[in-house]
Structures are given as structure tokens and as C-alpha cells.
Amino acid sequence: MLDTNQKQLVIAVLAVSGLAILSIFIGVSDVTPQTLFSNSEDGRALQVLLISRIPRTLAILLAGASMAVAGMIMQILARNHFVEPSTAGTVESAGLGLLVVTVLAPETTVIGKMLVASIFALLGTFLFLRVLRMIPLRSVLVVPLVGIMLGGVIGAITTFFAYRLDLLQSLNAWLTGSFAGILSGRYELLWISLGLMIIAYIAADRFTVAGMGQDFTTNLGLNYNRVMTLGLIIVSMVTAVVVVTVGMIPFLGLIVPNVVRQMQGDNIRRTTPWVMVIGAGFVLFCDIIGRVIRYPYEILSG
Amino acid sequence: MIEIKDVSKSYDKTVVVDGVSLKIPAGGITSIIGPNGAGKSTLLALISRLLPMNSGQVLVDGLNVTTTPGDALARKLSILRQDNHIGSRLTVHDLVTFGRYPYSKGRPTIEDLKHVRMALQYLNLESMSGRFLDELSGGQRQRAFVAMVLCQDTDYVLLDEPLNNLDMKHAAAMMKLLRRTADELGKTVVLVLHDVNFASCYSDYIVAMKDGKIAYRGNPSEIIRPDIMRGIYDMDIAVQDVDGKRIAIYYA
Ligand SMILES: Nc1ncnc2c1ncn2[C@@H]1O[C@H](COP(=O)(O)OP(=O)(O)O)[C@@H](O)[C@H]1O
Ligand SMILES: [Mg+2]
Numbered sequence: 017m018l019d020t021n022q023k024q025l026v027i028a029v030l031a032v033s034g035l036a037i038l039s040i041f042i043g044v045s046d047v048t049p050q051t052l053f054s055n056s057e058d059g060r061a062l063q064v065l066l067i068s069r070i071p072r073t074l075a076i077l078l079a080g081a082s083m084a085v086a087g088m089i090m091q092i093l094a095r096n097h098f099v100e101p102s103t104a105g106t107v108e109s110a111g112l113g114l115l116v117v118t119v120l121a122p123e124t125t126v127i128g129k130m131l132v133a134s135i136f137a138l139l140g141t142f143l144f145l146r147v148l149r150m151i152p153l154r155s156v157l158v159v160p161l162v163g164i165m166l167g168g169v170i171g172a173i174t175t176f177f178a179y180r181l182d183l184l185q186s187l188n189a190w191l192t193g194s195f196a197g198i199l200s201g202r203y204e205l206l207w208i209s210l211g212l213m214i215i216a217y218i219a220a221d222r223f224t225v226a227g228m229g230q231d232f233t234t235n236l237g238l239n240y241n242r243v244m245t246l247g248l249i250i251v252s253m254v255t256a257v258v259v260v261t262v263g264m265i266p267f268l269g270l271i272v273p274n275v276v277r278q279m280q281g282d283n284i285r286r287t288t289p290w291v292m293v294i295g296a297g298f299v300l301f302c303d304i305i306g307r308v309i310r311y312p313y314e315i316l317s318g
Numbered sequence: 319m320i321e322i323k324d325v326s327k328s329y330d331k332t333v334v335v336d337g338v339s340l341k342i343p344a345g346g347i348t349s350i351i352g353p354n355g356a357g358k359s360t361l362l363a364l365i366s367r368l369l370p371m372n373s374g375q376v377l378v379d380g381l382n383v384t385t386t387p388g389d390a391l392a393r394k395l396s397i398l399r400q401d402n403h404i405g406s407r408l409t410v411h412d413l414v415t416f417g418r419y420p421y422s423k424g425r426p427t428i429e430d431l432k433h434v435r436m437a438l439q440y441l442n443l444e445s446m447s448g449r450f451l452d453e454l455s456g457g458q459r460q461r462a463f464v465a466m467v468l469c470q471d472t473d474y475v476l477l478d479e480p481l482n483n484l485d486m487k488h489a490a491a492m493m494k495l496l497r498r499t500a501d502e503l504g505k506t507v508v509l510v511l512h513d514v515n516f517a518s519c520y521s522d523y524i525v526a527m528k529d530g531k532i533a534y535r536g537n538p539s540e541i542i543r544p545d546i547m548r549g550i551y552d553m554d555i556a557v558q559d560v561d562g563k564r565i566a567i568y569y570a
Contacts, residue, residue, distance in 0.1 A: 095405055097405075220424070221416075221419065221423070221424030222424075224406070224408070224412075224416070225416060225419060227405065227406045228404050228405075228406050228408075228416075229402075229404060229405070230368075231363075231368050231397075231399050231402075232402075232404070234366075234367065234368055234388060235366070235368070235392065235396055235397050235398075235467075235470075236392055236416065236417075236419045236420055236470075237387075237388045237389035237390070237391065237392025237393070237419070237420045238388065238389070238419075239388060277407055281406075281407040281408055281409060281412070281450055282406040282407045282408055283408055283409075283412050285424070
């Protein structure tokens, strides 16, 4: 039977599913269950649904859930609850990677671009963690400040070259989250983040152990650095995938894991489903609000 | 048996463990005593592969701790360090269950949960098993950590100042519990203790460290003596026999 926690989780999933259905039926074009089945307008409603609304909603769910999970893992890596990919240099590094590949090899496929962005994100985050190690007194707030500064430096370099190369507009698109342009064919890369979330869930206990610190981890027979590396890869790839497809959604990775932590603690096996559901629900909610408030225009989610 | 062979550890140019060789017999309680900064914690961390050593080697039942796979060693030897600021918000029950990780790899069986229940019971934590660690007092948290390590059910249990934060009642209960673990379950318990009287009353074997070296070793009646206490702590300490135990009087 389901325990209380699982029941609550099921309710949360249902609520987010409800929001998702709502999201599918909100928009400029008239898509309602009636128009959908009334076969008039030569199936236009169905087309809008398949090409735009469903992809958009899926993109939101995947990006929201995976960015929240990335934030949670980032907090374990840095042993600090005030960091997330956008305050650790990860996002800016991914942006730099995208710029580099766009300039040097514009013909690269989206997957290729995503991989280059991942590698840059990985290096940037690694640099952040190295810098953290060199700071002897790590007060809680110094850690995110270091990350923001590092991100600022990398961001400035990126902006400088983007400006010189007349690519500021593309850069802006990467670094500001928006689901408006999501059409089928432009979001599928986000399924990779689902794979990464599944890996994170499988390795959940390792992350919980690593969260207790290096000595506890070694005592329990796990290789601390290996767990850290796995976390680094997940965070970097999720960030790169999200930046390439929908652009950055800041602070999601900060807020959602901390809310869940207050309720559920730090047992990653227990919290991961919550972080995913609340992350997805939160972005979906913001997106719907953004679309409704200034209907028929939109406010960008980021 | 733990064999420590000519082990050294230095930070920059300061040698903190200086060519230590020592055999810790299997079974019973061995206590390491000595002044602050003598290198006790460092030695314990070297034995348990938490720190890399600069030279020498440590064998636990013949297994070299530097080369033996971590998960195999985690079923042989467990260690709790002196200061544990764990940032994680875990419940006592979850923490203790993670003591079974070397066996369960995160999927505790009924057998594993039996160990968890026993450890919670031994350390008197049943009533707070659902509480988060950050909602406990220092002493309660310390007991939860010890429960986790005991739950690991290893032949060798290394504890660095396990009586930290415990009141008299819980400190005595902890030492009795460790005595039982050694006597009834046949475990080898290695402790760092700063209260020589607990070492005197509960250990089979005492090792005294000073300046990174082993200064003295022997059973309690050989070590808890005014001349040797003076050699270790550089102060005059009277020793009296109370009910057949040697008690050092170091308050006056
Ligand atoms: N990470 C470190 N860097 C430099 N010196 C250290 C470090 N850890 C311990 N020391 C030094 O090593 C010596 C032994 O420390 P420790 O083993 O903790 O002593 P004890 O546990 O006997 O009080 C001390 O002088 C301490 O200052
Ligand atoms: Mg110490």
C-alpha cells in the first residue's frame, strides 16, 4: 500500500498533470476539446496541438524538472544550499560553449552543440569547485558569491565576443528562458534530460551518502570523487540541454530543492520525485500565468 | 589484528605522525590517549584510509588499507571521526540505515532493518528515530552517529572521542555498550579517549601518544601510573585504586 508520502506525491503528480492539460488548451489559436473532435477546419486544431501545444508543455515539464534536479545535485557538490547552476558558472560556461561552437563550426548539429556546451559547463563547474577548495573559510554566503563572480567573468567574456561577432541576440535567447518558440522538432533534445534524471534517481543513495561528506562516504565504501564526477556530469549536461533548447531558467534550481528539503530532508531517494514534480509544476504554472496575464501576448518564463 | 608498520604523515614540513609501528590485537578495547595535537586523530584516520599516509603501511587482518577496494574494507572496518558537522537533513532512522550501505547498497533487506532496529535500541534512540539530525542535541546526534557505525557491523570499530558531547550517564552507558560489543560480539574496538579514567576502567590495552610517536603502551595498570602520566601529560597526576580500578586524579 502507499504510505502518506507516496499518496501526497500522487496528488502532486495529478495536480501537475491537470496544469499540463490546461496548458495544452491555452493559446491564441482556438484549441478546445470541441474543435479538436469537430473535424472542421481541416484538422487545424489537431495540428496546433501536435506541433505547438504538446511540445511546449512537454518541454516545460522536462526543463522544469531537470533544472530543479540539477540544482539539488549542485547543492550536494558544493556542500552549500545556496548554489544552483546559474550561480556556479555552469550556465555561463554552457553559453560560452554555445558561442564558441556557433562561431567555429556553425554547421554542427544541435546534439553536437549541446555536447560542446556540456563540456564547457563541466569545465566551468569544475573550476568553481576547485576555487571553492582553495578558500579556507567557506562561509555559507561566500560560496554562491564566488559562483556568481565566476559566472560574471565567464559571462563577460562571452558577451564581449558575442558583441564583437554580432551574436548578442542569439546569446540572449540562450540565457533567457522562453518556451514560446518551442515547436515539435525543436524540443526533443530535452528527452536527454529525462534520461539524466533517471540516472540521478538510480544513484540517489550515492548522492545522499556524498552529501554527508567525504569521510562518511569513504567509511561506507564509496569513492567520493567518483560520485562527485557523476554529479558534475549530470548537472552540466542538464544545464547544456536546457540552455540549448529553451534557454536558462534561473533560481528554479535554488528554490525548489530548498522547499523540498524543508519538508522532506536530504534523503535524495525520497526527495528526487518531489523535486521533479514541484520543479515541473512551478515552471508550468509560471508559464501559464505568463501567457494569461497579457493574453494574447506572453511574458517570458525566465 | 591491525598492524601499523612505520607509518608517517606530515603536513607541509610538520610531521604529525612520526614513524609509528604498532600492533592492535584482535578483540577487546584498545584506547589511544595523549595530549591535544599528539596525532591521535590523524593516526586513526590513517588506519581507516580517510587520509593518505606519506610512508609505511597499515594491514587490517592482512588487508592493506591503501590498496583494498573501499567497499570490501567498509565491511571490515568502520570509523567515526571526532568532529562531524554533517550538513544533511536526515532522520536518525535514515542515517542509521545508511550504516548498512556496504551490504545493502541502498536497498535494505529485512535483515538490514533488523540491524537498524537493534542499533537504535542499543543507543536508546528509538523514541527519536523519526527526528531530523539538525533537530537533536549534540549528545543525541553523537549517539546517532555511533549507532550508524555499529550498524555497519564490522569486525573493527574505530571511534575518535565517542564520548564528545555526552553527559556522565550517556558516557558511561556508551562505554558499557562498547564493552559489550567487544565481549559479546567479539568486535575489536579502537577508541581515542581524552578522559584517562574511562580508558583505565574499560580498556584492555592503552596506547599513549605524544608528539606523533607512541610514548607508552600496555594494559591499564601499567599505564595509569603517576610517573607515566607525567611522561605523557607533563603534569603531576595522583593515581588511586578505587574498587580495583586505577583512577587518575587530575583536578587538583
Ligand atoms: N589538515 C591539517 N593541516 C595541517 N595540520 C594539521 C591538519 N590536521 C591536523 N594537523 C596538525 O596535526 C597535529 C595532530 O593533530 P590530531 O591528530 O588532530 O591531534 P589529536 O587528535 O591527538 O589531538 C596537530 O598539531 C594539528 O595541528
Ligand atoms: Mg583528536
